[in-house]
Amino acid sequence: MSSTEQGTSSAAPAEPTTAPESAAAPEVPESFYYVHGKDKVVHKVSAGALQHSALIHGMISNLGYTEEQAKANPFPFENIDGDILQMVVDWCNQHKGKPTPPEDTNLPKQKEKLFDLVLAVNYLEIKELLTYCCKQVAMMVKGKSPEEIREIWMIPTDAEDEAAEKEAKKRAGKEAAGETAAAAGDAK
Amino acid sequence: MKLSNYPYLVQKEILDNMEISNLFLMSFVSKNMKKLVKSSQVTRFKSIDRIVFDMQNTVHPTIYIQFGSSVHFIILSSLISEDLETDYFQLNVSGKIIAFKCVPLYYVPCRTRFPMVAFNQCDKQSIFESIHNYLLDFFGDSIEYGWIITDCQFFVPQVQHFSLALNFLNTGTDEENMEKLENIVSSSPIMKNIKTSYWRPTGTIKPESKLYRAESISIHQNNPTIPVNLGRFQGNQAFFRCHTCEISDLNEFLNRWKSGEAFQNLEHLDITMNHTDVPLNGVLNAIGVKYIDATKTPPTHTLPKVYFESGHKPNTDPIISHTYVVRKTDNRVASISIQGKALNFGVWNKTEEEFLAMVK
Numbered sequence: 001m002s003s004t005e006q007g008t009s010s011a012a013p014a015e016p017t018t019a020p021e022s023a024a025a026p027e028v029p030e031s032f033y034y035v036h037g038k039d040k041v042v043h044k045v046s047a048g049a050l051q052h053s054a055l056i057h058g059m060i061s062n063l064g065y066t067e068e069q070a071k072a073n074p075f076p077f078e079n080i081d082g083d084i085l086q087m088v089v090d091w092c093n094q095h096k097g098k099p100t101p102p103e104d105t106n107l108p109k110q111k112e113k114l115f116d117l118v119l120a121v122n123y124l125e126i127k128e129l130l131t132y133c134c135k136q137v138a139m140m141v142k143g144k145s146p147e148e149i150r151e152i153w154m155i156p157t158d159a160e161d162e163a164a165e166k167e168a169k170k171r172a173g174k175e176a177a178g179e180t181a182a183a184a185g186d187a188k
Numbered sequence: 189m190k191l192s193n194y195p196y197l198v199q200k201e202i203l204d205n206m207e208i209s210n211l212f213l214m215s216f217v218s219k220n221m222k223k224l225v226k227s228s229q230v231t232r233f234k235s236i237d238r239i240v241f242d243m244q245n246t247v248h249p250t251i252y253i254q255f256g257s258s259v260h261f262i263i264l265s266s267l268i269s270e271d272l273e274t275d276y277f278q279l280n281v282s283g284k285i286i287a288f289k290c291v292p293l294y295y296v297p298c299r300t301r302f303p304m305v306a307f308n309q310c311d312k313q314s315i316f317e318s319i320h321n322y323l324l325d326f327f328g329d330s331i332e333y334g335w336i337i338t339d340c341q342f343f344v345p346q347v348q349h350f351s352l353a354l355n356f357l358n359t360g361t362d363e364e365n366m367e368k369l370e371n372i373v374s375s376s377p378i379m380k381n382i383k384t385s386y387w388r389p390t391g392t393i394k395p396e397s398k399l400y401r402a403e404s405i406s407i408h409q410n411n412p413t414i415p416v417n418l419g420r421f422q423g424n425q426a427f428f429r430c431h432t433c434e435i436s437d438l439n440e441f442l443n444r445w446k447s448g449e450a451f452q453n454l455e456h457l458d459i460t461m462n463h464t465d466v467p468l469n470g471v472l473n474a475i476g477v478k479y480i481d482a483t484k485t486p487p488t489h490t491l492p493k494v495y496f497e498s499g500h501k502p503n504t505d506p507i508i509s510h511t512y513v514v515r516k517t518d519n520r521v522a523s524i525s526i527q528g529k530a531l532n533f534g535v536w537n538k539t540e541e542e543f544l545a546m547v548k
Contacts, residue, residue, distance in 0.1 A: 134198065149213065
């Protein structure tokens with residue numbers, strides 16, 4: 001269902017094979033929007049698919065763009081890698097207008113990809129996909145020892161936490177001293 | 189993948205999707221992680237009904253959580269007599285270094301792995317007490333921490349905030365059992381539940397015994413009659429299963445309740461007989477029960493059980509009966525149901541007028 005500007009086709013919904021019984025409500029053609037990530041590759045996505053994202057849905061709901069305006073103004077998501085945005089777009093298309101299943105087994109298995117996907121999905125506010133991703137992240141430490149959990153999720157030790165806290169306090173102290181000195185200079 | 193790089197709500201969502209046994213292990217990763225788990229899971233932890241230290245299996249005690257009638261294991265354990273294998277890891281649990289490893293439970297779906305504690309017989313009690321203290325801090329003191337212990341290796345845990353249930357097994361002669369039960373009960377705090385199997389405890393138990401102060405008792409016995417010698421019972425719920433009974437004993441029990449002379453705290457009594465020829469209906473005639481109009485629907489009496497083991501029903505059997513009695517002293521009502529070999533007695537916190545107002 002998804003297509004890129006370089007690529008192919010078929011974002012439009014299938015034409016009904018028979019005429020509707022009542023002609024009272026004429027079918028509104030589906031509107032499309034365009035998004036791109038860090039790699040600038042533009043993805044054409046239907047408004048129906050984008051409903052999964054509370055962020056984008058909120059952005060487009062009052063725009064009233066024409067097809068041309070939408071094409072000319074793709075939503076930039078510079079903080080999301082292109083391949084991750086592609087995954088998100090694919091997921092939104094696959095689940096367009098459908099109830100989401102309790103499990104999703106097509107999520108990336110590689111730790112770093114999943115990590116980036118979680119951040120992207122959280123940013124785009126796609127609740128169901130975020131839940132799947134978080135389940136998958138939780139599965140990574142199922143039945144693991146505390147040391148294994150620390151390694152997988154890169155959790156600092158108490159000593160590292162204390163050192164970081166000390167460092168943060170030191171930095172805050174320096175900044176406060178700098179501000180005081182600057183304020184005194186201004187007063188002179 | 190650095191968990192700390194996620195926003196709090198994402199971290200919470202991840203933790204929400206973890207089994208509680210994994211959250212327990214997670215809490216040992218660092219102090220900050222323990223804080224995060226505790227603060228993000230407040231609602232989930234508050235919904236826990238009970239944490240059970242089930243010490244009945246002396247080789248493999250288990251610690252599990254009860255949410256209603258469902259059970260979630262937190263910690264398994266195993267008595268070890270030899271040196272530890274290398275795949276154990278050590279954790280400091282409330283100041284005590286305890287060896288754990290993660291093992292699958294084959295009858296749990298997806299072969300979920302659970303933390304398993306290794307213990308020697310000599311430090312079993314102190315290990316489980318340390319775990320109790322740790323869980324008390326981790327889950328909080330709004331939850332009930334119940335220990336189930338048998339008479340085979342009985343001890344009273346030296347911890348705060350716990351309830352005790354005794355499962356008294358049939359290990360000696362009646363006389364030996366009686367003495368052992370008395371010793372255990374008298375040296376323990378008031379029990380949540382006392383369960384005995386296949387001997388005759390109540391017939392000869394001393395009137396001043398602390399057994400009568402247990403919140404709940406469950407007695408299975410195979411001697412010919414049930415001695416409904418609950419004369420001193422001050423608890424809430426009693427469950428009997430026996431071969432047969434004397435109608436006169438039941439009459440005496442019910443009359444004493446009606447007069448307000450005894451069983452002031454009783455909420456539910458369940459007597460089941462194995463023998464089919466006991467004319468239980470004779471009881472109703474003898475004590476003068478009252479009847480609700482047969483065309484009307486009586487209210488249903490059921491209560492959460494004071495104590496129930498995993499795999500058992502969390503509530504008392506519903507009593508829907510057209511017969512009831514009224515206590516003279518406070519006008520409280522008890523529904524009585526006799527069905528087949530079972531007599532069920534459920535006390536309402538209602539006066540007769542209030543009770544009849546519930547009839548439809």
